[in-house]
Amino acid sequence: MTRDVHVAVFRPDDERMAEAVELLESLGAVPVPDPMLEVEPTGAVPNTGNAGDGASVDLVVLTSKTGVEILDKAGWTPGTATLACIGPRTAAAARAAGCTVDAVPEEYTSSGLVSTLEGVVDGMRVEVARSDHGSDVLLDGLREVGANVHETVLYRLVRPEGSGQSTVMAAGGDLDAVCFTSSLTVENFLAAAEERGVREEAVAGLNRAVVGVIGAPTRETAESHGIRVDVVPDNATFDELAAAAVEEAAPTYHE
Known part of the structure; x- marks a missing residue:
């Protein structure tokens, strides 16, 4: 008992x-x-139309269900970019919002996603959309495997x-x-x-x-x-x- x-x-x-x-x-x-x-949205969304210099974004990474919900409410879509999500809850929320999820790591962590994308993202433009307290493991790891990474802070986490x-x-x-x-x-x-x-x-x-x-x-x-x-x-x-x-x-x- x-x-x-x-x-x-x-x-x-x-x-x-x-x-x-x-x-x-x-x-x-x-x-x-x-x-x-407590979640405080910033109002920012990833720019998948171009990367600021006329080049399109190849891959968008979403790290939380909260981030997906904020983007869905803003009417954002990944467009032609590939979409990767950390964890099944984030992926399920993205699919419920009408997005196609192309990659979910077996290990639901930043390092797990880097391992999944290694050998795939070399030379790609990758947009990471998440909170203001995201780990550097994800950004640094993606850059180490050759990605050109930009981060969009979707929301702040406060006490x-x-x-x-x-x-x-x-x-x-x-x-x-x-x-x-x-x-x-x-x-x-x-x-x-x-x-x-x-x-x-x-x-x-x-x-x-x-x-x-x-x-x-x-x-x-x-x-x-x-x-x-x-x-x-x-x-x-x-x-x-x-x-x-x-x-x-x-x-x-x-x-």
């Missing part, structure tokens, strides 16, 4: 948080929703006002697990703890709980701040992260 665990989740306060709460409840956990990210109740719970030992879905959620959690004067206690509380992170970059960020990481799922999806964190915090025993 799996015992209930209190699990903090830091996704934006939209359908992603609602889905996360529903999933955690289905796993027998008690969700502690504490949004650490919502009033966030951080979970930091107080962590400091008080009231969390059994947390699910960090990006380096920015780690940094914003710590900033919120600092505002409340409980940063040191919150980190100590996390180190008594189960800390789950969605991938290697998030793990590196957490560990750089003295947070011990217990769970990194094989695939960078929230479903796998949540399931692994709950299982680690409250293993299923068979009588």
Whole structure:
């Protein structure tokens, strides 16, 4: 039997948080929703008509479902450019918006996409459309394999006002697990703890709980701040992260 665990989740306060709460409840956990990210669109969209010098863009890379939704609302299409998406959720959203998705890496990360496109993009003009907190791994990796890369910042990710109740719970030992879905959620959690004067206690509380992170970059960020990481799922999806964190915090025993 799996015992209930209190699990903090830091996704934006939209359908992603609602889905996360529903999933955690289905796993027998008690969700502690504490949004650490809020989306602010910039109004910019990728220019696929030309690259600023009369040359057309060959490939557009989309890295998130949020980015796809912003572009769809703006009426943007990739035109004749090939479209690559990081992860099945991003690809599904793009297809739902009427786009043809040509490439999705087996590993849902920036480095995974670079590996997928290596040998394909040499000499191509590549447009990467994403948030203002995108990893340099993607841009640098694509340039290293020969692409001419331009980045369009579709949206900014900011910390919502009033966030951080979970930091107080962590400091008080009231969390059994947390699910960090990006380096920015780690940094914003710590900033919120600092505002409340409980940063040191919150980190100590996390180190008594189960800390789950969605991938290697998030793990590196957490560990750089003295947070011990217990769970990194094989695939960078929230479903796998949540399931692994709950299982680690409250293993299923068979009588």
